[in-house]
Amino acid sequence: MLSPSALSTITAAFLASFVEVVEAFTIVLAVGITRSWRPALIGSALALALLVILVLIFGPLFALIPIHVLQFAVGVLLLLFGMRWLRKAILRASGFIPLHDEAMAFAKETDLLKRQAADKKADYLAMAAAFKAVLLEGVEVVFIVIAVGTAHGMTFYAGVGALTAVVLVLVIGTLVHKPLTQVPENALKFTVGLMLTSFGIFWTGEGLGADWPGADLTLVALLVVLGGFSALAVRVKRGVGT
Amino acid sequence: MKLLRQIWDELVGMFVDDGALAAQTVILVAGVTLAALLGLPALWAAAVLIPGCLVILGASVMRAKKR
Numbered sequence: 001m002l003s004p005s006a007l008s009t010i011t012a013a014f015l016a017s018f019v020e021v022v023e024a025f026t027i028v029l030a031v032g033i034t035r036s037w038r039p040a041l042i043g044s045a046l047a048l049a050l051l052v053i054l055v056l057i058f059g060p061l062f063a064l065i066p067i068h069v070l071q072f073a074v075g076v077l078l079l080l081f082g083m084r085w086l087r088k089a090i091l092r093a094s095g096f097i098p099l100h101d102e103a104m105a106f107a108k109e110t111d112l113l114k115r116q117a118a119d120k121k122a123d124y125l126a127m128a129a130a131f132k133a134v135l136l137e138g139v140e141v142v143f144i145v146i147a148v149g150t151a152h153g154m155t156f157y158a159g160v161g162a163l164t165a166v167v168l169v170l171v172i173g174t175l176v177h178k179p180l181t182q183v184p185e186n187a188l189k190f191t192v193g194l195m196l197t198s199f200g201i202f203w204t205g206e207g208l209g210a211d212w213p214g215a216d217l218t219l220v221a222l223l224v225v226l227g228g229f230s231a232l233a234v235r236v237k238r239g240v241g242t
Numbered sequence: 243m244k245l246l247r248q249i250w251d252e253l254v255g256m257f258v259d260d261g262a263l264a265a266q267t268v269i270l271v272a273g274v275t276l277a278a279l280l281g282l283p284a285l286w287a288a289a290v291l292i293p294g295c296l297v298i299l300g301a302s303v304m305r306a307k308k309r
Contacts, residue, residue, distance in 0.1 A: 076271050080257040090303050136252045205288025208278045229296050233303050
C-alpha cells in the first residue's frame with residue numbers, strides 16, 4: 001500500500017509530465033508529418049541525450065545537500081512553480097486567458113515548416129524545432145521529477161510517474177497520429193498546480209523544521225484548502241468578467 | 243546562442259510569470275524564515291505560509307486583465 005506522500009508524488013509527476021509531453025509531441029509530430037521523421041527523431045533523441053547528461057551531472061549533487069536545506073530549497077521552487085501553474089489555470093478556467101490549443105500549436109508549427117521547406121537548411125531547421133521542443137518541455141519534466149521526488153527520497157516514484165506519462169503519450173500519439181487535442185489540459189494543469197503548491201508549502205515548512213500534524217496527511221488537507229480557494233477564485237473572477 | 247537564450251528564458255519562465263506573485267512569494271518565505279530564526283515555533287511559521295500563499299494567489303488572480 002502506497003503512502004499518501006508516495007501516491008501524490010506519482011500522481012503529480014505523472015500529470016505534470018503528461019501535459020509537458022503532449023506539448024512536445026505536438027511539435028515533433030508536426031516536424032515528422034510536414035518534413036520527415038528523420039529530423040524529428042534525431043532532434044528528439046539529441047534532446048533526450050542532453051537531458052540524461054544533465055541529470056547524470058546534477059543529480060548526484062543533490063545527495064550532498066543536507067535534507068532540511070534541500071527540502072526548503074525545493075519547497076520554495078515548488079511554491080513558485082506551482083502557484084504560477086495554479087494562477088494560469090484559474091485564469092484559463094475563468095475565461096480570462098485563452099485555453100492552450102494543441103491543434104493551433106500544430107497548425108502554427110506546420111505552417112512555419114512549410115515556409116522553410118525551400119530553405120537549404122530545411123532539415124536542420126526541422127531537427128532544431130524537434131530538439132528545442134523536447135529539450136524545453138523535458139527540462140520541466142526533469143525539474144518536476146527531481147522536485148517532487150528528491151525532498152522525500154521518492155525520486156523513483158516520481159520517475160515512474162513521469163515515465164508512465166511519456167509511454168502513454170507516445171502510445172496514444174502513435175495510434176491516433178495527430179495532436180492530442182482531446183486531453184483536458186487545463187484540468188490537468190489545475191490539478192498539478194494544486195499538488196505542486198501543496199508540496200511547496202509542505203516542504204518549505206519541513207525545511208523550516210516544522211512537524212506537520214498528521215505528517216503526510218497534511219498534504220491532503222492542503223490540497224482541499226487550496227482547491228476550495230481556487231474554485232472560489234474562478235467563480236469570483238468569472239463574476240468580475242473584465 | 244538564440245537557443246541558449248530561449249532555454250534560459252524557459253527556465254526563468256518556469257518560476258516567474260506574474261513578477262509580483264513571485265516577488266511576494268519570496269518575501270513571504272523570507273518573512274516566515276526570519277520569524278522562525280527569531281524564535282517563532284517552526285510549525286507556526288510554516289502555518290503562516292498557507293494563508294500567505296492564498297492571499298498572494300488571490301491578489302494576483304484579481305489583478306489579471308482579460309487577454
